[in-house]
Each structure stands twice: as C-alpha cells, then as structure tokens.
Amino acid sequence: MEEKRITDRGRATRQRIIEATGEQILASGIGGTTLDTVRAATLTSKSQLFHYFPGGKAELMREVAQWEASQLMAAQQPHLNDLGTWESWTAWREALVDYYLGLGRWACPIGSLATQAAMTDPDLEGVIAQSMDSWRDALASGVIRMQAAGHVHPGADPVRIAIVILAAIQGGLVMSQPLRAAWPLEAALDSALDPLHKAATDGTDPA
C-alpha cells in the first residue's frame, strides 16, 4: 500500500475541478461538459485533470456523483435523520426545496446523472444506485418512526412510501424545470407526503 502523499494545494485543485464539473453538468448536461470547458473554468491544464483523475472523464464523473450525493444528503440534515414528527418532515421538505431551487440549480444532480449516464457507464450507475438506496432507506426509516407513533396506517409499506416520495421529487423537478417555478415540485412532494398525516393520531382530523 503506497502512502499517497498529497499536498493541500493539490487537494484544493482536485476539489475545485470536481465542483466546477458538477456545476457544468447541471447546467449543460453530461454531454455538454467537456474536459476543455472544465479546464477553462478551473484555470487548470489537461495534465492536472489526468493527474487527479487517471481514469479520465469517466472517473471524474464518478467523483462528481459522489460529491454531489454527499452534498445532497448534507443539505437535508439534520432533518433527514430525524423525521419522527410531522414538524421534522416539514422542515426536511423546506430544506430540500431550498437546496434545489436555492441558487439556480433546478435539477437533481443524482437524478440528472441517473437518467443521462446510467446506461453508458455501469460504474457510475452503481454510484447513483447506492446514493438512491441510502436516501430511500433514510426516508423509509422516517416513515417507520411515523408508523410507530401511530401517524401512518400500520399496514402501509414504508419502502413503498419512500419510493413514492423520491419519485415525486424527481418527477416534480422535471415539471418545475421548464416552468422555472417551485410549485410543481412542492405539489408533487406534498401529494406524496399525504399518507404521513392522514391518519393523524385518530380524531385529530376535524370533519
């Protein structure tokens, strides 16, 4: 095992490349992102790109996917690990919408990569699938907590509800993107979140 000596300067450059690439992918798609445009945006050279990502563009894409996934998860904290009460679900929803629409993002880095590159790069597909799985598990855990607290029908499948929520996020973004409006995403999300406050501790619901 070789100890990889790496300086702070190198780490910073590497990170700069990853983040700039992520932005370009979201803005212009994976096909519209070339090593030259990344090079230009990061004031780097070809040799640096291949120095830090010997696997070339494919490896860079995978690293970007990992980074974006970690950012996406971080943006949902600490709510995502809570999700035991309706309030925490609401807070999570807010944080998520803010993340997507916060500053000209308008798309899910993970979902975007999933639909664009999964079929061409099996390794990348693996990274994406893993992110989706852990995301789904976090949501399912939240649903289980709500279930235990009696807010959700006991017979409901938590994983199924989690998948429906994820689908609402992905699909909601597809509909929001061309309109440049948040309401389709929010509407889809609220619809998917419906089962979580329908059976509200029984008689709580008026009417």
Add this chain to the structure above:
Amino acid sequence: MEEKRITDRGRATRQRIIEATGEQILASGIGGTTLDTVRAATLTSKSQLFHYFPGGKAELMREVAQWEASQLMAAQQPHLNDLGTWESWTAWREALVDYYLGLGRWACPIGSLATQAAMTDPDLEGVIAQSMDSWRDALASGVIRMQAAGHVHPGADPVRIAIVILAAIQGGLVMSQPLRAAWPLEAALDSALDPLHKAATDGTDPA
C-alpha cells in the same frame, strides 16, 4: 409554395430512420446515438440522412420527438379523451403502464428527451414543452370531468392535480428503471391518482 414530390419509398425510408433513432435514443441516450449507428441500423447512407433531414442531427431529434410524442398520445387512446369515470382512469393507467413497460422501453421518450437535450436545443425544448402541455391539458380536462361528477373536491385545482400526475409518471419511471420493476411507477401513479376517488360519490365505497 413548392409541391414536395415525395415517393412512397422515400416516405418509408424517412419513417424507418425516425423510428430506429427513437429506439436508439431510448436505449443509449441522445449522446450515445450517432448518425453512424442510425445509418447502420437502418441500412441507409449519410446522404439519405441529410436528404430527409437537411438540418442534420438536430432536426432528426426534433422529428423523433414529434413522432414519439404522437405515439405516446396514441397509446393512451381512447381513454385519455374520456377520463370521466374512475373506470376510464383505471383503463388509462393500464394502457400507460403497458406502453412504457410493454417491450423494453422502461423510460419516457418525452421525459427522457426533456432532461437530456432541452438545455442544448431550444427548438427541441419547444417541441417537448408543447407535448407536455397538451398532455397536461388532457389530464386536467379529465379531472374537471371528475370534479363535475362530484368525485373530486370542488376546490381542487385540476391543473395542479394533472401536473402531480405527470410528475408521478416521470419520477416513477426514474425509480422503476434501475429496478426493472413496474411497481415504483405504479405506486407513484396510484398515489397521484388518489384525489380522484377519495370523494367517491359518498357511500359508494364498501368497508
């Protein structure tokens, strides 16, 4: 106005190109579809591609989008123009799922193109947006019919419900694709369709 003389043979060739391109896009993405692979799959030559689509790849993509959109709409008929009863909604749902999962499609041609190419080709984006709009309108009309029949809460916004349904379709397919299973799409769809039979003519619902 020049009368475009065009023979049956030419029309057939043109159509063959469009359909083969559509399949390739769905299978390998827009970036993985090249004029050469299309040429090989259709037993045609470069000159034919540019003879029928002088605008090159971009024009071909737009024609494919139109064709796929018309196919998608046709696959939902006659249910899509009905949608006045819960039975017709169910039939529509069936037809749609069959269309997507019927023979190795596993993705929405429209949604796929929307996320892949909208940002690079404004014209294509227009074609996609128009398809989505008419689709949304058809669904919204159905919701209005259900509303008029008293099956849906009068205060609900039909367009909003239609958008949520479309989001469920798009997102559901995203979740179904890697799993190669129909249930995520079906679950998302059913969740979005929920408001349509919640207020079922009152006492009709057994249990």
Add this chain to the structure above:
DNA sequence: CTATAACTGGACTATGAAGTCCAACATCGA
C-alpha cells in the same frame, strides 16, 4: 421513350474532444 427529379451509395473533409507526453516549477523531508 425520355427528361426530370427523387432517391441512394460512399468517399471525403472538418472539427472537436479524449487522452498522452515531457519538460518546468513548487514543496517537503533530510
């Protein structure tokens, strides 16, 4: 039958993007 135009084949060019290579510079440990 013949002329015109649609249709087809495939070689050719131009371009852009991925990836290679080597020399120069910076930094760290001894």
Add this chain to the structure above:
DNA sequence: TCGATGTTGGACTTCATAGTCCAGTTATAG
C-alpha cells in the same frame, strides 16, 4: 542545500462524429 516527489503548462496525437459532395440509380410525368 539537495534530491525526490507532488504539481502544473501546454503541445501533440488519435479518434469519433457531424456534415459535404458528387456520381450513379430508380421512379414518375408527359
């Protein structure tokens, strides 16, 4: 101070793909 290693710049090669061109073939009109 002096190597060794990490870091950077940029020219160069290779290759795939979009798009061009023209000659040859088939069909249609008169």
